[in-house]
Amino acid sequence: DVKVTQSSRYLVKRTGEKVFLECVQDMDHENMFWYRQDPGLGLRLIYFSYDVKMKEKGDIPEGYSVSREKKERFSLILESASTNQTSMYLCASISKATKYYGYTFGSGTRLTVV
Amino acid sequence: GQNIDQPTEMTATEGAIVQINCTYQTSGFNGLFWYQQHAGEAPTFLSYNVLDGLEEKGRFSSFLSRSKGYSYLLLKELQMKDSASYLCAVTQAAGNKLTFGGGTRVLVKP
Numbered sequence: 001d002v003k004v005t006q007s008s009r010y011l012v013k014r015t016g017e018k019v020f021l022e023c024v025q026d027m028d029h030e031n032m033f034w035y036r037q038d039p040g041l042g043l044r045l046i047y048f049s050y051d052v053k054m055k056e057k058g059d060i061p062e063g064y065s066v067s068r069e070k071k072e073r074f075s076l077i078l079e080s081a082s083t084n085q086t087s088m089y090l091c092a093s094i095s096k097a098t099k100y101y102g103y104t105f106g107s108g109t110r111l112t113v114v
Numbered sequence: 115g116q117n118i119d120q121p122t123e124m125t126a127t128e129g130a131i132v133q134i135n136c137t138y139q140t141s142g143f144n145g146l147f148w149y150q151q152h153a154g155e156a157p158t159f160l161s162y163n164v165l166d167g168l169e170e171k172g173r174f175s176s177f178l179s180r181s182k183g184y185s186y187l188l189l190k191e192l193q194m195k196d197s198a199s200y201l202c203a204v205t206q207a208a209g210n211k212l213t214f215g216g217g218t219r220v221l222v223k224p
Binding site for chain 1: 122147149155156157158159162201203210211212213214215216217
């Protein structure tokens with residue numbers, strides 16, 4: 001079974017802190033994604049990556065950056081956390097060869113910025 | 115741009131059938147996914163449609179009409195454990211990013 005692991009389930013950070021959310025997948029997937037999920041807004045794409053050292057902006061990249069130094073790891077960085085970044089963050093990965101099964105998601109990180 | 119619409123909430127009785135509709139307008143199309151998400155958990159894959167027609171998987175079926183930009187997820191013989199949010203998502207290319215609708219919360223009552 002594919003596993004996508006997010007380093008923290010719950011996180012509380014202060015306004016202005018730099019925050020790192022880590023995501024690791026163990027199935028050699030090329031494509032990785034970061035979404036945030038808010039009530040009434042669904043899942044919105046922040047950043048994605050189709051290869052090592054490659055990144056592309058999603059629909060709401062402002063205030064975020066990402067890093068993909070190794071194929072299995074995709075990190076989301078909040079440069080200076082703000083209260084409007086309080087949300088559930090979901091990482092996902094997919095192999096180009098298994099498109100029919102969609103993403104595998106991590107269990108999510110619920111981030112609270114105070 | 116992309117637009118995916120689905121109802122916000124639906125209520126049904128245990129043992130009944132519920133149909134969740136999803137309409138989409140996207141600049142490209144390479145498939146539509148349905149995911150189930152229980153409260154506080156990650157979404158899990160339910161179905162994938164890329165051609166018109168009905169795909170059946172046990173109690174769950176998914177239908178697609180590409181010409182109408184329309185899909186539905188049919189849940190039969192509802193069980194209490196089916197209480198969850200159901201997410202409709204469209205991809206424009208294989209392995210590519212998914213665009214999600216807002217999700218439909220289904221509440222199953224005894």
